[in-house]
Amino acid sequence: MASLSLQAGGSSSRALPSESTVSAMSGTERTTRPITTGTSVLGIKYRNGVMLAADTLVSYGSLAKYKNAKRLLSINSRTLVGGSGEYSDLQSISDLLRANALADRCTADSLYEEDNNEECAKEVWSYLRAVMYQRRNKMNPLWNDVVVAGFSQNPDGTTSDKPFLGIVDKIGTAYEDDILATGFGGYIALPLMREKYRPDMEEGEARALLEDCLRILFYRDCRALNRVQIAKVTEDGVLVSDPYELDTYWDFKGYQSNKGEMGTDGGW
């Protein structure tokens, strides 16, 4: 590349592999399976906000590899995102959404924050849907199911006080609901949440329900962990908890007794 260049990055442009090296190969390899993965993310609307929950495990196949990986992310002051699936893809989604949020703030109409409208959760969700669907149509999906939590928008563009909870999956399917769960949580947690959910739940009730679900997921999902994070969006903004450990109870008879007289260590 010529030393004089209009490319961003100054005159000494970083050496990037040219297109030709890629096309010279006989084919390209796509992501056909995830490598480092996070498991379920749970989401629930409650009386004056939305809450997300996920554990902090990232697995490498069946190996519990990273035990303090954060999968709940704040995108702006009123929007949360939680992702399961390929962790590197989730990081890339986070970078993308945060870069967009920063660009929004920089290119806003006014120098004064209070005059400007932030992108609301519903917009973030809708945008993410477009990204995921496009990637899937290029046969190169971002391998994540992503839950977006926050608020929807008023007709005048300001963020409304109506809680929003939506999901986008790796092929661009998107829908909203009052309770959501990705991955194994869709089978284990969602039925429990359906049973207990009320639209007027208090924050404490919502949190207790999510913690119960995470605990049960830890018991039943081999890719889950009892180290978890909870995050909420309310009108006061977003709050993502530090990772903490759930208490577990293993003294059930079924866990202790020898099954089938196999002379093993008590497993099934």
Added chain:
Amino acid sequence: MASSGSGYDLSSATFSPDGRIFQVEYAAKAVENAGTALGLKCRDGVVMAVEKPLQNKMLVAKTTGRRIHTVDEHSGVAITGFVSDGRQIINRAREEASNYEETYGTKIPPKTLAQRLSTYVHYFTLHGALRPFGASTLVASYDPATKSHSLHMVEPSGISYEYYGAAAGRGRQPARTEMEKLAINPKHNEGEAELITCEEGVKQLAKIIYTLYDESKDKPFELEMSWLCEGSGWKHAGVPRDTIAAAVEWAKQQIEDESDDEDEEMEE
């Protein structure tokens, strides 16, 4: 024009026999007639102020034709000259900032941002097919890594320096003289303690703008001010409107008092 250029001013790719590039000088001239832009490095941050002349009584000045823009969380630029040229520089600055962060994972250091901008602006003085930018750019930026703040100015020639106090546009000469009187350069004042605060800086810049303004001769204007300081969490933000209003009131009072003093001296 024959006297100034004599055919050597048709392209910025051509030197005149006495070693000048007239197109670049003309670009600088374009800035010299535009609204005054000031930047001041203070003890706890940087303040910028731009005089935005109102070309038409019917325009909505508060929300259009802005001169100060945010580039990144911790960086802002003020432009004067051809504002549309300046906007190109702003876009480039945003691109450089996000590009740097994407590559290195840290915020772009102020010096690097200024250097990259000056490389960009300079590029337009090299080609016969391009026209140099008719805009000067003040760059106020904070480096979270070194916890230091700085002020740079990039001129149409592509030259860029760091400043304690920088001025561009119509009133730059008297403004520089005024700024030199303020305690802004620690090298002249034995240490940082002598530097004025941003709050004081806002008042002083407002005073300079209003001292240079001649109501009978000059067009009405809107005063745009931004800062980047401890008080704003080191974020580039507009100086609160009531703070500007208070500063302007103070400035006008000062100017009036000073002219009264002069009158009295004359009488004696």
